[in-house]
Amino acid sequence: MMDAINIENLSKSFGTHRVLDSLDMAVPAGSIFGLVGENGAGKTTIMKIILGLLAGDGGSIRIFGEDISASSTTIGYLPDVPSFYGYMNAIEYMTLCGKIGGIEAGKLKSRTTELLDLVGIGNVKTRISNYSRGMKQRLGIAQALIAEPDILICDEPTSALDPSGRRDILDIIRDQGGETTVIFSTHILTDVERICDQVALLHHGRIVMSGSIEELERSHRSNEIILEFGSAGDRTRFVAALESLDRPYRQDRSSVVVAGDKTGSVIDILHDAGLMPLRMDVVEPDLEKLFMEMVE
Ligand SMILES: Nc1ncnc2c1ncn2[C@@H]1O[C@H](COP(=O)(O)OP(=O)(O)OP(=O)(O)O)[C@@H](O)[C@H]1O
Numbered sequence: 620m621m622d623a624i625n626i627e628n629l630s631k632s633f634g635t636h637r638v639l640d641s642l643d644m645a646v647p648a649g650s651i652f653g654l655v656g657e658n659g660a661g662k663t664t665i666m667k668i669i670l671g672l673l674a675g676d677g678g679s680i681r682i683f684g685e686d687i688s689a690s691s692t693t694i695g696y697l698p699d700v701p702s703f704y705g706y707m708n709a710i711e712y713m714t715l716c717g718k719i720g721g722i723e724a725g726k727l728k729s730r731t732t733e734l735l736d737l738v739g740i741g742n743v744k745t746r747i748s749n750y751s752r753g754m755k756q757r758l759g760i761a762q763a764l765i766a767e768p769d770i771l772i773c774d775e776p777t778s779a780l781d782p783s784g785r786r787d788i789l790d791i792i793r794d795q796g797g798e799t800t801v802i803f804s805t806h807i808l809t810d811v812e813r814i815c816d817q818v819a820l821l822h823h824g825r826i827v828m829s830g831s832i833e834e835l836e837r838s839h840r841s842n843e844i845i846l847e848f849g850s851a852g853d854r855t856r857f858v859a860a861l862e863s864l865d866r867p868y869r870q871d872r873s874s875v876v877v878a879g880d881k882t883g884s885v886i887d888i889l890h891d892a893g894l895m896p897l898r899m900d901v902v903e904p905d906l907e908k909l910f911m912e913m914v915e
Contacts, residue, residue: 621683623648623770623800624669629678630824631664638664639675640824646817648683651796653811654804655910656821662804663699665821666772669802670696683769695768699775701759705748709735709758712747713765720766727765734761738791753784760791770800777810789814808906818906820913827913835909844877844885847898860892874898 624646631639638661646652656662667673669680671687682690703712710731717727735741738757743750747758756776763771773792777785785807793814795801805811811818812832819829828835848854857875861868866888868877877885889896 621648622646622681623650623683624802625679625681625684626665626669627679629665629668629680630676631661631668631673632676638824641678642821642825644819644826644829646800646802648800649797650817651793651801651803651815653815653818654802654821655806655808655811655818655906656804657806657914660821661824662821663774666696666774666802666804669770670694670772692770693766693768694770694772695763695766697756697759697763697771697773697776699778701755701762703747703755703758706746708744708746709740709761712758713761716762717765722766730765730767731761734764737761737764739787752779753781753787756780756784756788757791760788764795768799770802771795773801773803775804775806777805777807785810808910812906820910822914828909832906836903836905843902845874845898845900845902846877846885846896847874848894849897853894853896856892857889857894857896860888860894864888 622645624644626642626644629639629642629644630637642665644665654662654665664673668675669682669687680687682692685691704715707715713731713735714727717731722730732741738761740754740757740761743754747755750758756779760773760776763773771792776792777788780788789810792801792803796814796816803811803815816831817829818832818835819826821827830838846857848857854875858868858870861875861877866877868875870876885899
């Protein structure tokens with residue numbers, strides 16, 4: 620599959636502070652790409668460089684195969700803190716954005732109606748200064764889509780919202796995937812798991828891990844098996860059996876966790892020790908665990 624965006628060896632410093640350090644990143648066309656990193660990791664900096672709002676200090680950026688300086692790709696942008704003219708209503712604001720974007724008047728009108736309906740504020744007549752955070756985020760997405768972009772860049776679109784507002788915004792963003800390539804930055808990993816098909820983890824100025832969520836979870840960590848026993852005695856015997864076999868494990872208050880193993884041999888250990896656990900679960904790694912492992 621062609622890359623919508625391909626970045627190689629990109630660095631960026633502000634003064635002596637090196638924010639991006641020979642970063643490589645590829646965003647497959649049509650994907651919903653989650654860019655994950657802690658506060659200050661450089662997510663906004665990458666997005667601004669892709670948008671041409673900031674220059675990198677070297678490296679190559681290709682957009683659908685063309686060098687960024689020659690690219691004719693339309694990119695929509697939802698900034699982390701969108702600013703609006705509060706005295707305007709949604710239609711006035713969209714009309715202004717469309718005119719600046721060079722959209723022809725007849726088309727602009729129908730596109731405005733369509734997009735405001737899409738984001739669920741088609742019936743809102745009030746001026747923007749009266750909007751809630753969630754409504755502003757909705758209008759921000761409509762604005763970002765006005766020029767029918769091939770790439771949509773959303774900078775932390777859900778961070779300031781409550782759970783139901785977040786779900787609505789995620790649904791809207793997910794529905795853009797396929798035709799549009801979406802880059803979505805966040806530090807909320809459950810949001811990434813909910814809508815993204817690709818993810819990249821940014822840490823210390825580099826992408827430390829990237830791929831599809833299933834790929835990452837499969838390749839970077841094996842499953843863990845959690846066991847609970849009916850008595851302290853059973854549990855002690857199980858732990859003793861693990862120790863005699865040099866099997867790594869950890870314990871918390873109620874359970875024993877055995878790492879990185881096929882379930883079969885745990886069953887053999889139980890069988891040989893004549894033990895029956897109360898509970899035995901295989902726990903698959905989630906993104907949060909993987910991320911914590913990478914940044915620790
Ligand atoms: N114009 C600038 N001048 C100096 N330093 C800057 C500038 N822009 C960003 N930085 C610094 O670069 C680092 C990365 O900032 P950036 O906004 O890209 O991070 P982020 O990952 O988007 O973080 P957040 O999640 O907090 O928005 C931060 O330490 C920030 O202070």
